[in-house]
Amino acid sequence: MSAETAAATPVFSVPAGMQWSALSGRTIRAAMREGDLVFGFVAPMIFFLCFYVPLRAAMEAAGTDYAQYLLPVIVVQGMFFTSMSAGDRAARDTFSGMGTRMRSMPVRPWVPMAARMSANLVRAFAALAGAAVIGTVFGFRFHGAAATFAFVALALGFALALVIGADALGVATGKPEIGASALLAPQLLLVMMSTGFVPAEGFPGWIQPFVQNQPVSKMAAALRDLADGRFTSTLGVGVAWTVGLIVAFTAASVSVERRRP
Secondary structure (H helix, E strand, O other): OOHHHHHHOOOOOOOHHHHHHHHHHHHHHHHHHOOHHHHHHHHHHHHHHHHHHHHHHHHHHOOOOHHHHHHHHHHHHHHHHHHHHHHHHHHHHHHHOHHHHHHHOOOOOOHHHHHHHHHHHHHHHHHHHHHHHHHHHOOOOOOOHHHHHHHHHHHHHHHHHHHHHHHHHHHHHOOHHHHHHHHHHHHHHHHHOOOOOOOHHHOOHHHHHHHHHOHHHHHHHHHHHHHOOOOOHHHHHHHHHHHHHHHHHHHHHHHHHHHOO
16 A cells, blocks of 8 residues: 555544444434424424314214324324424535535544434434324324334334435535425425325315325325234335335435535
8 A cells, every 4th residue: 555545544543333423412412402302392293283173073073083094194294394304404514514524534434424314313203202192192092012113113214215315405405495495395295285184085086196196195004004003005115115215315315425525
């Protein structure tokens, strides 16, 4: 090895696990100071009430336990809001030069993103916990330990897919206001035009194919079946959407990182 090559090779004196732990802790502490974790916990409660109160009577008149029906899409919506937070934080780190400083230090290239993902999953878990609390108050129940574990795993897996994509967008733009605007419209469209709040029959016929087959509807159906203790084909569809999005967004994230100066 030449002297020039040796000088260009970074020396990692701190174990990767310690680097990841330190950067994860930094992001989580910042989220606590800024109230993001609190908002992540409370927001699903607010949205649950906003839809449960006006729609419960009509849905239960049709024989639907609306708390049981509604909660899965509130969880999915919480994962979308987690991704918006992830994109905002990644954009702010890029704008402030944090990413550039990390690349100039003996930190393994994958550690900063892994730390952001860990912190984002903590935020996603807070959203999941908030949804579970408000749902339980109004009668939502899990049925079966294995199905409950699968419910949590699928929800967090979907959150991971979304935050990888949002993180890549935040890093690419470096502008929080652009990232937030770009993420808000798709999540509103997908959540509102889904079977999460009402069955597909409640929509005009011309839009029902989209409503039935878009990812939020598929995820809500899978989570709904798991909450009822049932492992059905909807779980396979939900897993397929989650894995597909993780692969696609990871490829996008790698491309973004390679193009960074």
